[in-house]
Amino acid sequence: AQSVSQHNHHVILSEAASLELGCNYSYGGTVNLFWYVQYPGQHLQLLLKYFSGDPLVKGIKGFEAEFIKSKFSFNLRKPSVQWSDTAEYFCAVNARTGGSYIPTFGRGTSLIVHP
């Protein structure tokens, strides 16, 4: 079965610092990759997604992610974080299992940005 690992459970940064959140998955076939953000008390919102093509994906709010197939990784980056980026971030993989695509989420990374 596929799995998704997010290595950083809690990250604390100051405003203007750079951010990189790690995401690795275990699945050898074709995958679709996602990053979602959950602001306090809210539902998950899609930040960016990768289906195919350019492995460097740009999303909303200045976030980007790079798909490195050889490393089974899809790390999220932002060059300069803001206080408003305080949230929980989830990596997700959608992989073909049997006849269906089954989505799997990582356990999440809690990001706190100090002003």
Next chain:
Amino acid sequence: NAGVTQTPKFRVLKTGQSMTLLCAQDMNHEYMYWYRQDPGMGLRLIHYSVGEGTTAKGEVPDGYNVSRLKKQNFLLGLESAAPSQTSVYFCASSYSNRGGYTFGSGTRLTVV
């Protein structure tokens, strides 16, 4: 556009009681999902549906049942609630089985 609407938003149940959570989407999406979110566990898939009249088990289906009688609605049922089912439940829908989900705002369920 309403997107994905979940009702109720909050509920407290006593052990052994039953209830149904409703998820409604107005985007004509084929695929719908029920997740539970617990601290430190991320989101775990309970059941999903690939179209009207179809349902399938996810990662943690025990203690739950679902129905998709209409394309726009996906119901999650708890027949006999247990404290272990205390959680936040999210519904999601997608136009494609490849993903890109739209989530509802969640239902916070407490079983005492």
